[in-house]
Amino acid sequence: MRYLTLAGLLLLAGCGNAEQEAYNEAIQKGVDILSAEQYEKAEAYFEIALENQPDDEKATAYLAQTQIYREAKDFYDSKEYAEALEKAQQVVESENGLEGLIAKATAIIEEINAKEDHIDAELDKAKAAYDSGNMDEALPVIENLLNSEELSNAYFSELKAVGEQLLADIQNKQNELAMDEAAKAKVEEESLLQGSIDRNINAYNNLSLPLRMLLATTVVDERAMSPVLLGYTLAYNFDEEYLLLNSHSGAGVGHQWFIIRDDSNTITPIEGLVNMGTSGYRDVAVDSTPVSKADLYNRYMESKDSYDLALQNVFRLPEMTMIKYEELRSYSGQ
Known part of the structure; x- marks a missing residue:
């Protein structure tokens, strides 16, 4: 009996080592393949790791983090920025996650924020030119911005509304300035005409x-x-x-x-x-x-x-x- 018990223990130990080795190998392969951005394969390896150690927190965290990051990237690639930001933030806040995926998710957040910052900067540039009375400088800036691919994205709809209002303000101001210039030109023309009339009247009165x-x-x-x-x-x-x-x-x-x-x-x-x-x-x-x-x-x-x-x-x-x-x-x- 003692012999059988020892043999059983050795067998169990062998099985345990094999499961551990399979777990370790699956985790490592999953982490390695993430660098090649093969996220579905990485998920498959983490699932294999969980098959060998079902309650493992690391494998569970890696799998969930990879799945969420893949969703974030898919949303970003399809320009669904609100959803991409939500998923990317979940990756960043995940516990026991991979630093590499956190860095990638952070990059998505930063890229979307950079787009927003660029739009804000162009709006500020156009607004500054408008406030200084330089409509010829303000107009092309706001027109280029409104025609850009970025501002056509629904995520930036509020900024687009701000831009459209600024464009209307610029165009209205241009019309006012044009009317003022036309009125000024008319006054100058009338002044010149009146001056000519006055000179001719004076010339008539000086005739014999x-x-x-x-x-x-x-x-x-x-x-x-x-x-x-x-x-x-x-x-x-x-x-x-x-x-x-x-x-x-x-x-x-x-x-x-x-x-x-x-x-x-x-x-x-x-x-x-x-x-x-x-x-x-x-x-x-x-x-x-x-x-x-x-x-x-x-x-x-x-x-x-x-x-x-x-x-x-x-x-x-x-x-x-x-x-x-x-x-x-x-x-x-x-």
Whole structure:
């Protein structure tokens, strides 16, 4: 009996050593193959180790850690960053785990955080340019960011919303600046135009009196624009605030009288009469819209030689008065 007992003990010891050796070999192979990133094979080796030592904490921890890390990596590769972070953090916090897998899981966490940090930095860059009023610098930064693959990931949806709002703010500011520039340009253009108008009005007022009278007559009688006033004469006179004009050919009918108000910047027709011969005088319809002296000066410059030569037919006639005009008007319809 003593012999059989000893033999049994030796047999049991042999079996125990074989199981231990198989366990050790499986653990070592599992750890070694992890370096080649063959995670499923590593899991298989750790399962073999557990078959030999079912309650072993190390093999249990290694197997669970490898399985969780493989899930973390799969989530990361498929760009499911929220799930990848959760699994990677479990690997890092696992007890009795492998340092190599902890390092790999930490790298996943750091890579996702680096992506987020990059997005934050670009948003800050665009925001700083926006705040400083440099829209041309801010716009390409935010557009490139919003078009990037990173920001298309659902994990960064909140940052994407921030970027989209910033883009809208930049575009609105650009529109405001463009409108301001357009308004400024318009003001400058109007200022230049007004300056040109003021210069022309001043130039008109500095012309000789007969030349001004001739140009004023063109507002009510187109004959005053005929070359060198050929065939016509123009008489004029001032009475109170009114300018009286009389253009005629020297014979027949059609001798027209006009009353015009001569202001500092404009010429304004008031009314007119025309000689109808034996029928007396008749009212002449006039357009009472004020005409800028700047326009009259431009008219003069377009045919300067003609108007200058026409002055020989322009003269002042003191007998032309408002009393005389009203007298003629009293003959209207006779």
